[in-house]
Amino acid sequence: MFSYRHAFHAGNHADVLKHTVLIATLQHLLQKDAALTVLDTHAGAGLYRLDGDYASTSAESAGGILRLVPPAAPPALAPALQDYVDMVRAFNQGDATRVYPGSPFITQRLLRAQDKLKLFELHPTDARSLAGNIAQLEAGRQVAVLQEDGFEGVKKFIPPPARRALVLCDPSYEIKSDYLRVQALLQDALKRFATGVYAVWYPIIPRAEAHDLPRRLKTLAQKAGKPWLHATLTVKSSKLASPAAGEGARRPGLPASGMFVVNPPFTLQGVLREALPQMAQLLAQDRNASHTLEVG
Ligand code: SAM
Numbered sequence: 279m280f281s282y283r284h285a286f287h288a289g290n291h292a293d294v295l296k297h298t299v300l301i302a303t304l305q306h307l308l309q310k311d312a313a314l315t316v317l318d319t320h321a322g323a324g325l326y327r328l329d330g331d332y333a334s335t336s337a338e339s340a341g342g343i344l345r346l347v348p349p350a351a352p353p354a355l356a357p358a359l360q361d362y363v364d365m366v367r368a369f370n371q372g373d374a375t376r377v378y379p380g381s382p383f384i385t386q387r388l389l390r391a392q393d394k395l396k397l398f399e400l401h402p403t404d405a406r407s408l409a410g411n412i413a414q415l416e417a418g419r420q421v422a423v424l425q426e427d428g429f430e431g432v433k434k435f436i437p438p439p440a441r442r443a444l445v446l447c448d449p450s451y452e453i454k455s456d457y458l459r460v461q462a463l464l465q466d467a468l469k470r471f472a473t474g475v476y477a478v479w480y481p482i483i484p485r486a487e488a489h490d491l492p493r494r495l496k497t498l499a500q501k502a503g504k505p506w507l508h509a510t511l512t513v514k515s516s517k518l519a520s521p522a523a524g525e526g527a528r529r530p531g532l533p534a535s536g537m538f539v540v541n542p543p544f545t546l547q548g549v550l551r552e553a554l555p556q557m558a559q560l561l562a563q564d565r566n567a568s569h570t571l572e573v574g
Pocket residue numbers: 282283284296319320321322323324379380381382398399400401404426427428429448449450
């Protein structure tokens with residue numbers, strides 16, 4: 279169960295999509311003075327070295343964040359993508375990008391004194407790293423690290439006292455049941471707290487559960503009468519292009535991923551309409567790169 283380590287994937291194309299959506303969503307929610315609670319159900323270790331052993335073994339950031347920062351640094355990024363790049367760059371000194379902030383650190387940097395952040399991480403090593411990394415911030419009681427199951431743990435915090443919350447649900451989907459648990463979490467959360475903002479990341483892979491998940495989340499949002507936004511980013515075909523490799527052969531690495539947001543900020547669609555085509559263009563690994571953006 280604990281084979282997934284986000285350090286292998288930090289800063290890849292899926293993180294670019296997820297963290298761009300996270301930042302744009304938070305920026306909007308933080309415009310109101312009332313306190314916001316952010317619940318990160320699957321937090322990871324919080325900070326990653328892109329030149330460390332894990333990351334350089336997979337080098338996935340080369341197809342993600344490293345295409346957007348110096349020396350690649352494409353000119354004139356869409357504002358949301360620029361905000362994402364600026365966020366990552368803020369964790370680095372000089373021109374090199376060696377450190378990648380995960381969702382806990384991105385969120386913490388944006389929060390104000392009145393806001394709260396609850397971080398769930400079940401993996402003992404990652405939970406320890408996360409707690410150690412967070413302790414350096416001296417964030418005091420604003421940030422809590424809980425070594426608990428995020429699907430269950432989140433329930434005790436919703437609705438939060440000020441009735442404003444963003445729930446980021448970003449499991450590793452290494453076990454099939456994660457897909458159903460995401461669905462169950464949203465169903466339960468919408469009953470407890472129908473006006474919360476719920477952002478779910480999921481992989482787009484040739485697997486029935488992955489294919490069904492956005493459809494099921496859409497149905498839940500529709501039944502609850504809540505607006506939703508669904509953004510996807512594809513960087514390459516999920517099949518090998520070369521016929522010599524054999525019909526149906528799989529390329530290594532994730533080809534695409536999606537973000538499904540219930541109760542999205544009304545600004546998110548416009549922001550992503552500009553940023554997504556640029557993400558697809560700059561992160562393309564073959565000519566199948568594309569994006570979709572759907573709202574309901
Ligand atoms: N959200 C992080 C970010 O954007 O930087 C990345 C999270 S990573 C995709 C998923 C994490 O969930 C892994 O670190 C894994 O150890 C952890 N995990 C797996 N099952 C969990 C569970 N039931 N509850 C909480 N954390 C879990």
